[in-house]
């Protein structure tokens with residue numbers, strides 16, 4: 001794997017916020033396997049206790065149950081930490097449209113607290129989760145850093161504000177920050193349940209249970225679905241990036257795009273099913289097409305993006321077969 005041979009100084013300590021969630025728990029697992037110490041800070045609001053319990057016996061793992069909205073918690077969690085991977089946030093565009101104030105508190109104030117705590121504790125690198133949603137209604141494809149449109153949801157706004165704060169922290173205080181604009185990440189441990197679940201785990205789980213998933217819109221919307229291994233690689237490579245790129249944001253994706261209906265058909269076929277989907281109305285705040293230009297991450301972070309969409313789907317189906 002592209003990241004497994006990366007070397008950090010001995011005794012490096014990583015803090016993963018949101019480490020009980022989908023992306024965070026995969027980061028925790030990868031870093032422990034590489035032999036470094038990991039602290040996880042999570043309030044378990046959308047994350048799962050199972051994603052914490054599975055590591056509790058590991059001597060290099062420490063769990064802090066806490067909220068990034070509380071500055072003292074962030075300060076304590078960043079003590080002695082070399083690298084922060086800030087994943088804690090509330091996701092989902094539709095839910096943010098229902099709860100805009102809550103999203104601002106969690107996703108903006110929470111990230112600002114983490115930036116400030118990292119500055120005070122002299123963290124080496126602050127890598128954080130941004131999102132493809134910052135491109136808003138910009139129609140240019142592929143999406144390129146620096147060409148952003150009007151935002152379409154409170155969620156997207158929180159991520160845009162996080163990016164601005166991070167850039168400012170690099171400029172004003174010399175904290176090395178790197179923003180990773182994830183594009184529709186999927187893979188093991190992604191929650192398939194509930195109205196705000198992402199499409200891939202939802203399709204896999206429902207089809208496995210012989211249920212008919214709903215496609216919102218005509219299914220002709222496209223997304224740059226990104227397998228989790230690519231995201232782990234990007235986070236670890238950002239921790240090793242040159243300080244001259246501090247304050248920058250990077251698209252983290254596969255660099256291709258799939259139509260939702262094709263994804264549906266592909267999963268159906270892989271599972272050996274012939275289940276017809278249901279169709280529902282288009283969702284407010286959703287964009288029609290998303291496809292990333294990943295050349296900036298390749299050039300500045302040495303991002304490899306080894307895993308294709310199809311390989312990722314195989315692995316994911318395998319995992320859900322064993323774990324659902």
Ligand SMILES: NC(=O)c1ccc[n+]([C@@H]2O[C@H](COP(=O)([O-])OP(=O)(O)OC[C@H]3O[C@@H](n4cnc5c(N)ncnc54)[C@H](O)[C@@H]3O)[C@@H](O)[C@H]2O)c1
Nearest residue numbers: 018020021022023043045046047067068088089129182185
């Ligand atoms: N999954 C994707 O496709 C995707 C795409 C773009 C961006 N992102 C971003 O990546 C990050 C991780 O996403 P995910 O898919 O793993 O989501 P997730 O919901 O599985 O994980 C988020 C974790 O953050 C924790 N959390 C939430 N609020 C917190 C708070 N106030 N204090 C401490 N912990 C808190 C939750 O309990 C959860 O464990 C988020 O910042 C998300 O916005 C994800």
